[in-house]
Amino acid sequence: MSEHDWLAARFEENRDHLRAVAYRILGSAPEAEDAVQEAWIRLSRSDADSIDNLGGWLTTVVGRICLDMLRWRRGRPEQPVGDHSPVLADTDVPDPELEAVQADSVGLALLVVLETLTPAERLAFVLHDLFAVPFEDIAPIIGKSPASARQLASRARRRVQGTPEPLDADALRQKEIVTAFLAASRGGDFEALLEILDPDVVFRTDEAVRERGALAMVRGATAVAETFSGRAQAARLTLIDGLPGAVWSHRGEPQVVFNFTITNNRITSITLLGNPDYLQTVDLVPLET
Structure with missing residues (x-):
């Protein structure tokens, strides 16, 4: 097996997880697929031998890609929500695996709430609360300190639960x-x-x-x-x-x-x-x- 084939096989082992991460952050099946594909492109161009934890590395990369996509989406208010969010669109998600993702702990109602969060809040909440990514790993993705990442996730959690964050x-x-x-x-x-x-x-x-x-x-x-x-x-x-x-x-x-x-x-x-x-x-x- 060539090095490229070995790397591709390792990536495929992580694909379902990465698609779930991307879908939960973006709320869009097509955008999730785009994020995962971009992660593969970045992996194929990187020095894989220097990566100690491939799964963690890929999750971080997908997180960064999704954050960029959320910020780009936020900067294009003229784009209808239905174009990027099957939650509010009329069409169903065709992929059975993504349908399963919709049916689990995220749920359609939660995805609707996630649409109201800022990109950094959404990323911090999803990665930490749904995938147990440490705040130390989330912080570099959003360009903030671990304490700030924790605060963002806490704020998002309160909004998801419908309880406003108290001010000191x-x-x-x-x-x-x-x-x-x-x-x-x-x-x-x-x-x-x-x-x-x-x-x-x-x-x-x-x-x-x-x-x-x-x-x-x-x-x-x-x-x-x-x-x-x-x-x-x-x-x-x-x-x-x-x-x-x-x-x-x-x-x-x-x-x-x-x-x-x-x-x-x-x-x-x-x-x-x-x-x-x-x-x-x-x-x-x-x-x-």
Whole structure:
């Protein structure tokens, strides 16, 4: 048996597992097959002799591929859900093995809920809770620390179970301050803005936001209050990577993220971020006011 044939045989031993992983992450039979095929291409181009745990390596690779596919899908809001999710499509999954996957612990109802998660939440939850992949292995895939991966999986688990993740005391206080800031901004309440802003507050924007006409930097409570007074009408309270902030969206897609830094109950910095790469990776969870 040639080395290529041996590698292909080892890959086939893992194919069913990889298809199950990909399907549970993507919720789409065709996309799952594409992810598995891409994993084979990457394996065939790699130094297989340097891989100690082929099954773990392939699971990680499929996870990365699926994450990229979810982020690409998220960036194409015009694509109908039925095109990528048999859960909400009119057609049945033709493959008996994938039908079995649908019928087991994932279930159609769970797949529908998974559609509401961010890509990183979905990946962390599926890999850890359904396939027992350690957070230490999940973290490099999503570009975060193991602790952050654990938090993402926990957040996803709560949303799947229908129980919102509780905010700690600091996050609750930040939520109150951001809520007050948004209300004062929308209402044009200049004095209320001054009360919320630190005297030395700094407002910054990235290049993508500046291209929309925003200033690069504004310093001082008075200047920042003037900048925001009567504005932020469409910004909505959102949990941003675990901390309360705000997001402006267009047709359901995030366009600008408002990050806040709060010290001693006053806002010390506001940063507006609209870089597309950042928007694809940041974890956003809508908050109720």
